Amino acid sequence: MSKDIEKIISTEYKMGFETDIESDTAPLGLNEEIIRFISAKKDEPSWMLQWRLKAYEKWTQMKEPDWANLNYPKIDYQNISYYSAPKQNIESLQEVDPKILQTYERLGIPLEEQKLLAGVAVDAVFDSVSVKTTFEKELKELGIIFCSISHAIQNYPNLVKKYLASVVPIGDNFFACLNAAVFTDGTFAYIPKGVKCPMELSTYFRINALNTGQFERTLIIAQEGASVSYNEGCSAPMRDEHQLHAAVVELVALKDAQIKYSTIQNWYAGDENAKGGIYNFVTKRGKCLGDNSKISWTQVETGSAITWKYPSCLLIGDNSHGEFYSVAITSLAQQADTGSKMIHIGKNTSSTIISKGISALKGSNAYRGLVKVRPSALNARNFTQCDSLLIGNKCAAHTYPYIDVQNKNAKVEHEATTSKISDEQLFYAQSRGISEEMAISLIVNGFCKEVLNRLPMEFAVEARALLDLTLEGSVG
């Protein structure tokens, strides 16, 4: 350990590592020392540190993208803390903000899960622990690795070295590069050849990786003939305000493998004057590497002040298939620029994009998508459907579809609609005894049905409740 690091750690310690809530946090700013600090904190092997430093070096030469239809004050990257350890000092739910608990209750999240989401230490909770160990044993017997990425770096370095940044290269984009330099934790899943993962994997069961901070990195690999469904849920409004969240998710599907990745994103959205809220800049990409492989993204985006996110598929293997099903809601003063990229490279590759954008109050929602058919992609097929729903008069919806076809045999379809919930529709429903909020909920649920139906059961129930919550009071 260099003297510098020692110095930083000891300085930090003096500031109170073991005292109050905000304790185990790195000083503000980003430089090589901070990266060494993070790496040292996580006790990483030197190859990982070198990898991070390389990313940092690249990042310093990159420019923040400004092409998105988003409006936000310039982020001061030197005014952010890049490491914050799990907050262990909350011991019971009584210490959690009652407002957050109310939200959990209305979402129907079970008590034990509430504790996890709120960051209450759960080691003492018998049920959760036993649940976790039961699953861990079952997964292990099948050869499935499911752990935090930090754990994987320590214990499965060869797998990590082989696949990390194989889908999203270090210098892919500004935010992904930043993530590569400073990521703190995330999920690692490896499904061996021919294994169908017998249960939905979700962050809920991976207790050790909760509260991982804003820069998570996830890597999921499905070997030949393997299949897995992973759910990433953040159904908790964060206490933190105006934070930068830059995550990277990489999926690799080999021959005949299938990966289904579902997300419910409900980070703190800020208020109606755009005060506070998470800046959510996420790079998610899957590689259908093998023939007949399939990757499916499903997302329900209800939170964050700013969302910048384009879950994508690289369809390399012949007959591989990519899917993107999305519901994005912007209410209050939220802004979203989200969509998907489908890059067709292999023969007979096919992809489906179903995007449902809902804007209410002063929300602004943009769909941005790219369908690219390379010359090699003989008989490629894409179907894109992109619908926008407006509630009120101050919101906005935009659509930016890019289609780039370089093979004559390709068949690409794009359908788009824009509709508005009218006063007439609300009055009609209300004149039958249905309240205004219930009427909006009926219409919105009808609008998103195609996407919500893709979610696993409990997730879909939660997503519906979240939609209702997000749109509560959205009509004046």
Added chain:
Amino acid sequence: MLSIKNLEVKISNKKILDQLNLEVAKGEVHVIMGTNGVGKSTLLKAISGSYETQVKGSIKLNNEELVDLSPDERACRGVFMSFQNPIEIPGVNSVYFLKTALNEQRAFANKEPIDSIHFMQTLQEKMGFLDMDKSILQRFINVGFSGGEKKKSEILQMMILEPNLILLDEIDSGLDIDALQSVAKGINQLRDENRSFILVTHYNRLLEYVHSDFVHILDGGKIVKSGDSSLAKELEQKGYKDVLKT
């Protein structure tokens, strides 16, 4: 049952109704007639609470003031309006819409939600009674319905919700004779001593199937002439000009 006093209604700041008074007792059927644009639909919209209407004066249902209540609160108190042009709501399934409405009204009356099997049975039975095509159950509410299907669907909703005060806005327009008879059958089945109706219509033909107690002529924002069902026949023979002269 319904008592309207000194009603003034504006739409987009234009005064449509002024100093209108109307009393409807339990079990009565009232018919509102009048030339185009005279405010017949506006009256029904004002009673059911449409956002379009700016209302002054008093509309009491069973001695309870409705003016400050939202449309759904009025519906839960037994007000039902069939729309002249029923509104399409894409994405919302017809059965689900109707079941939600019924259960919201039941919840207001402190009743348990209806069970699906019982609901579907009732629905199928009423649809048979109205000679309706069952395929509309699978469709979104009013989306792609023919004119006749829309009107019958309004009557179906009325029969399921069993309201106390029923406002029918040109329920007979655009219907062929068979459909008109079905609609009239639905109305007549619901008639009893506790339920009142206000029908807005241009023609006497619906009134050949539905017996009415009073006919009112609306003109210049008020009711200018009232009579029994013979007034509608007289109107059909002579026209508004002549009838209003006398």
